[in-house]
Amino acid sequence: MPARPPAKGTQDTTTLEALVARALAAHPSVRAADERVRAARARVIPAGTWPDPMLMAGIQNLPVTDPGFADEMTMKMVGVSQTIPYPGRTRLRRGVADAEAAGAEARARTVRLALAQRVRDVFYELAYLDQALEILARNQELLADFIRITESRYGVGTGTQQDVLKARVEAAMLAEQAAALVEQRRAAQARLNELLDRYSEVPVPPVRMPERVARLAVPASPGAVRFVSPALGARAAGSPLPPLLTLEELAVANSPELAEQEAMLQAAAARVDLARLEVRPDVDVSLQYGQRDGMPDMVSATVAVPLPLNRRRRQDLGVAEAQAEFAAAEAARHEARNRVRLEVARLYSEIERDRTQLALYVGSVIPQARASLESATAGYQVGRVDLLALLDAQATLFNYETEYHRLLSDFAQRLAEMERVIGREVIP
Template sequence: MRKPSVTRLTMIVHVVLLVICILLMVPSGMSGAAEINQEDLRSLVEAALANNPEVRASSAHQRMLDYRARQAGSLDDPMLMLKIQNGVLRDPLNFSRDGMTQKVVGISQQIPWFGKRELRGNLARREAEASHLMREERLLEIVRSVKEAYYQIYVTDRSLEILARNMRIMDDLIILAQNRYTVGQGAQQDIFRAQLEKSKLLDMRITLEQQRRSQEIRMNSLLNRPVYTRVGTIPEPPITPFSQGCAELVELAENNRPLLKSMRAQIGRSRAAQALARREFYPDVALSFEYMQREPAMGGDGDDMYGLGLTFNLPLRRERRHAMLAEAASEEAMSAAELNDARNGIRGGIADLLSQMERRRRQVELYKTGIIPQSRQNLESAVIAYRVGKVDFASLLDSRLTLFNYERDYYDSLADYQIRLAQLEAMVGGLSSAQPPDPGTGE
């Protein structure tokens, strides 16, 4: 009878170890290895803003637009004229044969109607401003993408940690089922089912490891560094109270969001285009001066001569100019409608993100203080009850799976809160300094 006694002692030891493993499954717990090579979100964002090719191209793009705007308001180059006037064909190089033969040097300058140059420069500056602000909008998207990738790596790492703990629990459950089967208290099917559950966990680990690698590649692409660079572990971010309301955030977006600024600049460009189109109904002027040098001939003294000219274009194609004015007015109406649509989208987006963040915050608190501790207690009770034959093995596995899913949901809610916060920051164009500290920095 010693062998059954030893087997029961082994079963008791495994039950105790299994309970200890369950007690160690704390939602906020991190292994010692996780403290090594922790990534800092602020440093990653700074690296992206310093190294991302789109960011580098933005400054060059702004200089290009500034130089283009300078060209728009400048005068056309003057025209120099050199000619021989009234030359004699029978003796083309003899300038003293006829008194009317002249060597002419002239210069002319095209001068737009008053105000056109200023309007053209304003039009180009508005266009440059709108284009550059759209570049700044793209920079906000880069920062948001870095933060999203950061928290996606975080939740994947936590899922892998939970998976590793559950695999250790499954090993203990397999041994426990084997021991009960040995003493005739359990079914062999329990062993097979436990091994199948472990195989499912192994399959899930393969998928999570691949997801982690894909997220690393995305992060490295945003930071413009080699795609095989390893991304370190992510510390657990705190959820701090969010003080700003929807109305305050909408006002912040009106003042800070590059998209809205770009659309307002586009409206200003359309108005400048209308003003320029109205000036097109007036003629431009060309001033010219000619100096005519003559040689004495045919009894004449050959006095030099000059000529002054004032030339106007005739703006008779009024249909084209009316169409130009209508085009600019339609562009203004279109830009104003797009601005209102963007404002409505931002208002709705801010309200929706605040609602989702509040839901996730409450879920995190509920998982941390209620659901997960209760699920852990339920699993501990199921292990003890299975040991004495009060519950079947399927119920024990269900309890383990329930705790596993709740722990993953906890970290998913925690990461999703931070992702929504990053999206909110991008939507309003950056939060004020009164906001909570940057998650993950601990400041």
């Protein structure tokens, strides 16, 4: 295992693409996948090479009762033999190895895409948690103002002790939520550091959602929010995604998972052809030179071929096995293609759902909740609204703002997952 860099209290950068690049350069899963590709590529040339020739040396026809070289049949022998594969066999073996190497390369690409998605997922989770902590801090300041107002009103006899206690209870609940968010952030920080091959304790400074991602999700201005129709449940207009059919075709063309399945299918097809060649024998050719004392030397040459006497129990069953494996690989490719299309359709629907919910939050929910809090605050200051209504308005706005950033993080994570499934950027 490579040595991890020591924790120095800071990280190199918090830009998303720099973090992805560092993870791809440092994570051991990528190195392992690359080494498997090297191993697979190293098997290609040997697979298409003839077997090594055999060198022979020995003594032939040595008498048992009177050992020696006086007998005219006894000779010292040296020779060489070579197995010559049936034409096409080495080509097919190399084809199998080539296809397996292509599959290993596709698996390595899958590993890279999955790792990049994991980095983006954690980054977007951290962006949500940092925004939630910011919103909570603002609400804590607002609640502190409420507490001062209730204590002041209680001091002059226009408020009740119950209001003071209720406001303090709400402040304590915010502290409990803050503690939970901080611990979630620590866990997310540890996940990011693992992906970067660093110690879990290396601090990660606050991060923000990339502006480009946020604008892909929803317009910044409530006035720019539009829907495709006035019908209830209509999607938000202006989707940045290409049509679903286009995305599915891109996935079929670019998915490394499907590329791996295609490579495995090609390897299985080559194995079928190899199995059919098993009844076509390789040829063993040998040449020997024999030296005899006091007699002429001798040269021998032989050709040997195997006899497929057990063809029905060996070669024919080998062909059946290879054909079954090919059919299984073909079915697996079909299943993978359907699964990729389903994943694209699911993510497409979930991304559009997130966009629509975000548009509703920006266009109406959050502005109305903010106006409701401002009205309740003004009413409480002049005594027209009780504290419970004010706290309820404040909690409602806090929940909506937090949920907005949760949805924005979900949108970004699903977009990253879509890019992993398709195997390329969805939105240039």
